[in-house]
Each structure stands twice: as structure tokens, then as C-alpha cells.
Amino acid sequence: MTLLDQTAPSQQSALRAAPARPVEVYDFLRPTTLAREHSRVLELAFETFARQWGTQLTAKVRVLSQVTCEQVVMTTYDEFAASLPATTAMVLCPLDGATAKAVIQFPSAAALGWVTHMLGGTPAVGVELPERKFTPIEQALVRRLMDDALEDLRYSLGSLLVTPISVGGFQYNSQFAQAAAKSDLMIVAAFEIRVGESTAPATLALPAEILLPQLGETNPTSTTANARELIDSQLAAVPVEVALQFLPAQVLPSKVLDLAVGDLLALPHPEHRPLDVTIDGQTVGRAAVGANGSRLAGIIVTTEERLA
Template identity: 60%
Template structure:
């Protein structure tokens, strides 16, 4: 019988710059997920009203990436709505497939036949209708983010190549929310990218994370509440395998532990003190006689 050996999957290794961490704090991530989930519901309702087809939008993921990483993960041909944001040089992005946008416009204009997958730029009329849809989406986005995003925002342009649309410097950190937009039977993946510095500054103000200056004390306090196994041990005896295999009920095993010697108390297998045998009601117990200083 032959046996097929499978090669282990190759792991992707990415360089990590500790000076520019790209991981959201758990408290901040949760706040953003709730805000973008609210936006997704609002956007779905707005699309239903505008496109006149039952629509549903769900937020699938909220992460933080550099703009270069974000743009590299997008299809080369796509609709990128670039938005100017007051008080910052970097721009926000609403990205969606051009084919999906064209099918939405087709439904808005009364088309009842599904369009084939199209990959072209918008005509002036289509451009105006898409801008109208995106303006409504921006209003819903500002409402959903609330105090986290109070900057004024407006649509600058629509680009069709993700590699040429320079919304921000390549190293700029962006908060990226990914959505699944279902309009009728059509499902499209869309993303929204906003400069992280805008949101993070206000997240710190409204939802401060735990300070790490006293990390050692916090760690000790947390570890002090973790349950550990405590045992009372007599001195062990060495016996032969023959003695173990021939063991029967009633046999006596001699332990090299004097009656007057305290027994050892161990926590998690490590000695922490000594004790004498005692009782607590009807239960066997030990009375601690010495405790080791482990500080």
C-alpha cells in the first residue's frame, strides 16, 4: 500500500515594525466594530431605498494596515471613491467593484435584467448617480461613527486603478472596514479606509485603554487570582518494577519519611512550605508550619 506524504504548508512571513504597530487595542477594535456594524445596517437601508431592490450590508472585518498594504490587496481594476477629510492631508476611500456599482445604477434607472460583469469607467450620468449613492453613504458613516469622526468630508474623485489612486502616503496607517453588500441576488465586497490617526486620537479620548505603567503590579494581581493545585507530599520511596507488578491489596509500602518530620506542601509541583497532618471536621487536612518566601 502506497502512502502519500503531504508537504507542510508554507508560512507567510511579514516584517513587523515595532515603531509603527498595526494592531488595534481590543477595546478600540470593539468600538470600531460596533460603529461599522451600525453603518452597515444604515447603508443597507439606504441602498434599498435608492436602488429599489432589497439590500443588506454586513461588516465582516475591521483591521489596521498601511495604505500600501491596503491598496495591494485590492483588485487592480475597481472603483475607488476618494474623499477629502478636513484637517488632514490624507484622504479616505470607499472602494467597490465597478461592475457592482453599474448594476446598482442599472436598477436605479429601472433596469430589470441582470447586467453581465462589466469592467469599465462610468459615463457622466453613471458617475453622478454613483456619487449620489456615496454621499448618502458618507452621511451614514459620520452618523454611525459619531464623535469618532466629526471632520467634514466630501468626494473628490473616482479612480479606477487601485495602484494609481494615491489617497495617502504608502506608510500611512489606515483603519480598513470590509463589507459584504447584497443587492438583490448580487453580492459584492466593498471596503472603507480612513486615516487611523483621526479615529485613534478620539478613541483614546473617549475609550482610554488600560495604562501599562504598572504592568508588573497588574500581572501579579491577575496571577494571584489564578487557581493552582496544592498538594501535601511525603518523601518518596524507590521500589523495583517487580514490586509494583506484584502489588496486592493489603501490601505495605515503607516510606522513608519519619513520623516527626513535616510533610512538604507544593503548589503546581513547586515546594512552598511544610505542614503537619491534621483534621478539619470529618476531613483530613494539613496545618501549615512553615512557608517559603517566594517574593
């Protein structure tokens, strides 16, 4: 008898109706997963880029546009290229001092729709434009859009992108575009671009060697050579409760049980003896009762010597 057979009928229907969760295969032999700290920093940067890019598209295309960042991963260039359609628009962006290039990828049919809007036209509803190479005029207009997109990218990444980047050539076959070596690691951000009523996927791939050095170490550790100094500095910053107390008085339990409002308890503390300064019950010195403005204060008169 299976676990499903032992479940109540209502629970059985709920289990059958529950959608299957997507499973992402992890290769333990190839640790190319981004550290959580790095991933969060990059996600915030690319979300900022998506908002800037959407605003820039709205201004240039003159149609309400929105760009949404969906995912940020690190993968090899070979796997990135294999995930792209065979025919698509790829803008190769050289980086100063780096052999690998950044890649902005989007369907050429979607870009043709953007160009139609820029020229004052309206794409035909329900008609899918073909995936083809851009004409010189179309390529010039798309290049202007990509120049603006790179400007938004520099602003959004800030100190993460210290290498100058520019728009290079166009490629239309993802398998023949030689932007990087197959084993080079790339930071790949996936986007959804909505222009008017049409949507299209897009990706931005940046060489990991350009971004990772600015992200710093993951879980950096400090040397233990000065452990004593580190402990002392940490303890010195921990707040503690300090109390001024009289000498304790010994009374019988019967006295305590018969206490009533107005009763007096005699304290063995001499009138002119300073109060004990204690921390967690340990005496560290003595102080006389004084005042600091409108508040009571303890004036330290002696301290207890402690062994180091």
C-alpha cells in the same frame, strides 16, 4: 512512528478531514495591530454603518439590499492598495485638515448593476458587466449613493469622526490612486454588499490619524503620587459586615454536649452594658439596643480609638 500512525483509524480519518485553520502572518517589526479595546469600538461602529448603508441602498436602488461588516483592521495604505483589484471603482473622500483621504472601494461592475436598478431596469442574469469607467450620468448617480453613505458614516461613527468628510473624485486604478502616503496607517473595514441576488465585496479605508485620537489611550494608568488617597477612597467604598455581640461566655464541653431545647445559658454581659460593635471580630465601638421603625438598631455610644 508518527503521531498519526499511533492514532485509532477513526481518529485518523477525523484528523485528515479536519479543515486547515487560516493562518494570519504577524509582523513583529511593524506593530500596526489595533488594540482589542479600540478594535471592538470600531467593529460596533462599522456594524452600525453597514446596517444604515444597507437600508439606504434599499431605498435608493429599490431592491432589497444588505451590507455586512466582515473585518476591521489597521494597515498601511500601500498594503491596502496592494490588496485591491487592479481595476476597480475608488471614491476618494477628502477630510478637512488632513492630507490623506478616505477611500470607499467597490467593483465598478457591481455599481453598474445598482445604477441599472435605479433607472428602472433589471441586470441580465448570468451576464457579467465589464469593469470600466462610469459615464457622466452613471457617476452622478453613484455620487448620490456615496453622499448618502457618508451621511450614514457620520451618524454611525458619531464622536469618533469629528472631521468633516465629503465625496471627492473617482479613480479606477488602485495602483495610481494617490489617496495617502504609502506608509500612512489606515483603518480598513471590509464589507459584503448584497443587492437582490448579487453580492460584491467593498472596503472603506479611513486615515488612522483621524480616528485614533478619539479612541483614547490603551490601558491608561493612574499616577502613584496619591496612592494613599486612592487606597483610602477605595477601602471606604468596600462593604463590610458589622455585628453587635454580647460578652463571650465560657462553658464546659459537657455543658455544650448536653444542650437541649429550652435550656438557658447564663451570659456574663451586664444588663445595662452596651453591646460590642465588631467588624471581622475586631471591636470598633459600643452600641445600645434601639429601634428604627419596625427594625432593631444599634445606637452608637462609644467608639474605639485607632492609631492612624
